[in-house]
Amino acid sequence: MYELIQVADNTYYINSPSKIGVYRVSDEEVWLIDSGNDKDAGRKVQKILEAQGWKLKGILNTHSNADHIGGNTLLQNRLGCAVYAAPMERVVVEAPILEPSFLYGGYPFKKLRNKFLMATPSVCQDIAEAPLPEGMEILSLPGHFWQMIGIKTPDDVYFLADCVFSAQVVEKYHISFVYDLRAFLETLDMVEQFQGKLCIPAHAEPTEDIMSLVKVNRDKSMEILEKLKEICRTPKYFEKILQEIFTVFHLTMNYDQYILVGSTIRSYLSYLFDENQMTAFVEENMLLWQTVETV
Numbered sequence: 001m002y003e004l005i006q007v008a009d010n011t012y013y014i015n016s017p018s019k020i021g022v023y024r025v026s027d028e029e030v031w032l033i034d035s036g037n038d039k040d041a042g043r044k045v046q047k048i049l050e051a052q053g054w055k056l057k058g059i060l061n062t063h064s065n066a067d068h069i070g071g072n073t074l075l076q077n078r079l080g081c082a083v084y085a086a087p088m089e090r091v092v093v094e095a096p097i098l099e100p101s102f103l104y105g106g107y108p109f110k111k112l113r114n115k116f117l118m119a120t121p122s123v124c125q126d127i128a129e130a131p132l133p134e135g136m137e138i139l140s141l142p143g144h145f146w147q148m149i150g151i152k153t154p155d156d157v158y159f160l161a162d163c164v165f166s167a168q169v170v171e172k173y174h175i176s177f178v179y180d181l182r183a184f185l186e187t188l189d190m191v192e193q194f195q196g197k198l199c200i201p202a203h204a205e206p207t208e209d210i211m212s213l214v215k216v217n218r219d220k221s222m223e224i225l226e227k228l229k230e231i232c233r234t235p236k237y238f239e240k241i242l243q244e245i246f247t248v249f250h251l252t253m254n255y256d257q258y259i260l261v262g263s264t265i266r267s268y269l270s271y272l273f274d275e276n277q278m279t280a281f282v283e284e285n286m287l288l289w290q291t292v293e294t295v
Helices: 039-052 072-079 087-094 098-104 167-173 181-191 210-231 238-248 255-274
Strands: 003-006 011-015 020-024 029-033 055-060 082-085 137-140 149-152 157-165 198-203 278-283 286-291
Touching (some): 011 039, 055 072, 072 082, 082 087, 098 255, 157 181, 181 210, 210 238, 210 286, 255 278
Parallel strands (some): 029 055, 157 198
Antiparallel strands (some): 003 011, 011 020, 020 029, 137 149, 149 157, 278 286
């Protein structure tokens, strides 16, 4: 873990729980793509950079989930590097309390204000202002989070953040966080067409066959939608829907999973509602969801 792996002339990644991209612009200077999940990750990244004799020019955050920005603060404080993110993600990078607040739907109680859901703040600039290396491209990959981006390096390597997860992760956890399911599915359609040398998702092994990974993630989304329609053939309130989803997929409820899976299932219900496959109504002061039956 935390091994530096070269995949092209100037493109590397650090093999960590959330893979960190490294692009070398000269013998002395590099850019990071994300920074890991906490200050310990930041320290390990700094040690790797120093061992190579590299100076850190800046960090490009693909999105503002804590496991992608957790090393920002330490690296910025120690190395004086700039941090960049898309506008909506930038707000959370600078005010990380917004992530658990958004997921919970209110002020998060103490158990939710943990490093898994809330990084330490760092100063962040708009990605549009980043002095990117020549030939580097920013890719819009919405769906998993608000304005998530990917990075294509001049070596034709794609860093895909969290737009796909490994088959092992999908099989084990079933429900990966999704903010906007329609955008998530559209991003999968786009990513499926990528023809680069190598694709590096944050939570899957680098692959030259992104189509297979896209299929695994798309199929699981379709399975979740079908399960929700089955569950809601009779009207259900949200907590009952969530309980049945946890049961169907053999998931274990804890505080973090409650808000992550709960927020995702709300997004799936919104998708079904907007597709006219689900309706919602109030009865006895409860919001009930029910599948729209087709003839």
